Amino acid sequence: MPSEQWTHPEPGDGPAAVAAQPSPEQVIAGLRATSEGGAELTQLLTPEGERVPSPQFDKYVEDVDAEALRGLYRDMVLVRRADREANAMQRQGQLGIWVPLLGQEAAQIGSGRALKANDMAFPSYREHGVAYARGVDMKDLLGIFRCTDHSGWDYRRHGFHPYTIVIGNQVLNAAGYAMGQKFEGKVGDDDGEATIVYFGDGATSQGDVHEGFVWAAVYDAPLVFFCQNNQWAISEPTERQSRLPLYQRARGYGFPGIRVDGNDVLACLAVSRWALDECRHGNGPVLIEAFTYRMDAHTTTDDPTRYRLSDELEEWKLKDPIERVRAYLARGGHADQAFFDKVQAEADTFAADLREYTFNMPEPPPERIFSNVYAEGNPVLEAQREEFLSYLDGFVSAGEH
Ligand SMILES: Cc1ncc(C[n+]2csc(CCOP(=O)(O)OP(=O)(O)O)c2C)c(N)n1
Ligand SMILES: [Mg+2]
Numbered sequence: 001m002p003s004e005q006w007t008h009p010e011p012g013d014g015p016a017a018v019a020a021q022p023s024p025e026q027v028i029a030g031l032r033a034t035s036e037g038g039a040e041l042t043q044l045l046t047p048e049g050e051r052v053p054s055p056q057f058d059k060y061v062e063d064v065d066a067e068a069l070r071g072l073y074r075d076m077v078l079v080r081r082a083d084r085e086a087n088a089m090q091r092q093g094q095l096g097i098w099v100p101l102l103g104q105e106a107a108q109i110g111s112g113r114a115l116k117a118n119d120m121a122f123p124s125y126r127e128h129g130v131a132y133a134r135g136v137d138m139k140d141l142l143g144i145f146r147c148t149d150h151s152g153w154d155y156r157r158h159g160f161h162p163y164t165i166v167i168g169n170q171v172l173n174a175a176g177y178a179m180g181q182k183f184e185g186k187v188g189d190d191d192g193e194a195t196i197v198y199f200g201d202g203a204t205s206q207g208d209v210h211e212g213f214v215w216a217a218v219y220d221a222p223l224v225f226f227c228q229n230n231q232w233a234i235s236e237p238t239e240r241q242s243r244l245p246l247y248q249r250a251r252g253y254g255f256p257g258i259r260v261d262g263n264d265v266l267a268c269l270a271v272s273r274w275a276l277d278e279c280r281h282g283n284g285p286v287l288i289e290a291f292t293y294r295m296d297a298h299t300t301t302d303d304p305t306r307y308r309l310s311d312e313l314e315e316w317k318l319k320d321p322i323e324r325v326r327a328y329l330a331r332g333g334h335a336d337q338a339f340f341d342k343v344q345a346e347a348d349t350f351a352a353d354l355r356e357y358t359f360n361m362p363e364p365p366p367e368r369i370f371s372n373v374y375a376e377g378n379p380v381l382e383a384q385r386e387e388f389l390s391y392l393d394g395f396v397s398a399g400e401h
Helices: 024-035 066-091 105-114 128-133 139-145 169-183 207-218 246-253 265-280 310-317 321-331 337-359 366-370 379-400
Strands: 120-122 195-200 223-229 257-261 286-291
Touching: 066 105, 066 128, 066 139, 066 265, 066 321, 066 337, 105 128, 105 223, 105 265, 105 286, 105 321, 120 169, 139 337, 169 195, 169 207, 169 223, 195 265, 207 223, 207 246, 223 246, 223 265, 246 257, 246 286, 257 265, 265 286, 265 321, 321 337, 366 379
Parallel strands: 120 195, 195 223, 223 286, 257 286
Antiparallel strands: none
C-alpha cells in the first residue's frame, strides 16, 4: 500500500487523513513541518529584501507604492521602539510586567493595516502593534501593564477590543461578534464588515479556539482567525502541540487555511486583505497562520535561556521583519539614509513620550474598581464598595491616632 501523504493531503487524494494511520516517518515529517516554514509559506519579500511575485496575492498590494512601504517601515520601527521602551520601564519598576512583541511587528502591522474602520479586532495580550494600527494611543496600553487599568481605550471607536489574558477566550468572543455581523446583514459586498481575532500557537490547543472554529464555520461568520505562530507558548515549542502545520487544521472545520511569512509585512498585508475580503463577501471564516518568531522572552517574568538555544534566535535575526523592508527600500533607491535617520529620531521621541507619560501616570482612585462593572447600579456591588472604602478609611484614622 503506498504511504499516504499525511501533512499535505489534497482533496480527493486517497482516504481522508483523519482515518489514516500515519507511519512514524509521516509523524516526524508532520512535526517538522509545524516548525519549518516550508514551501507553502506565502512570501512577497524575502529576508534579503527581494520582491517575490505572487500571481494570487500581488493584486492585494497593488496600491502599496514606495511611499506606502516607507509608511509600513515607519510603523514597525515605531512599535518596536515603543516595545523596547516599555520593556526597559518594567525593568525600572515603572511597569508591573511587559509582554514584548519583538519580532512580530510585520504580522501585527501587516494584518492591522489591512483592516477597515468598521472591522473589529479581538487581540490577546501581545498585540501592541495592532493597537497602534487601529489608532489606539500606545499610552493607553500602559495602564494595563502598570496594573492600574483593565483597558484604556474606547473599543468601539477603535474597533479594537480590550486585551484578553485567558488563552484563547477572545476567539469565542470574536466568533460571537462575527456571527452578529452576519445576522445583522453587514456581510455580502465590498462594504461588508469583518472581524479578526489574534491568538498564539499555544492557544490552538485550547478548547475555546476549537469551539470558535466550529461556531464560525457553521454560521459562515466573517471571521479571520489570525494565529501568530511565534514558535513558542512560553517554554512549550509548537511541535509539541501539533502533529501538522497549524494552518492545515482549517480543513477539518471546512474553511480555508493559509500559512504566511509572518516576518513579511507585505505578505501579511496582502494575505490579510484577501482573507478579510473573503469574509466581507460572506465566504468566511479563514484561518491565517503567520509564521514568525518571538525574539524576546514570553514576558518580563520569563527567562527563555532556560529552554531554548541562542542559535535559534540568531537564525531568526536573519529574517528580521524590519531589516528586509529597509533592504528593499535602500536597494531600490526608495529611501535614503536621511529617511532612516528621521524615522529613528521620530521613534526616539515617540518612546520618550511614553516614558514621560508612564512616570507621571496618575494612580486611579481605589473605588474605581467598582465602576463600569454593570451598566446600571447594583446593590451588592454598592455594599462592597462602601465596605471597601470604610476599610481604607480605617488605615487613615489608625495613622492619625
Ligand atoms: C486559560 C489559560 N491557561 C494558561 C494561561 C497561562 N499562559 C499565559 S500565556 C501562555 C502561553 C500562550 O502561548 P501562545 O498561545 O503561543 O501565545 P504567545 O504568548 O506565544 O503569544 C500560557 C499557557 C492563561 N493565561 N490562560
Ligand atoms: Mg506562541
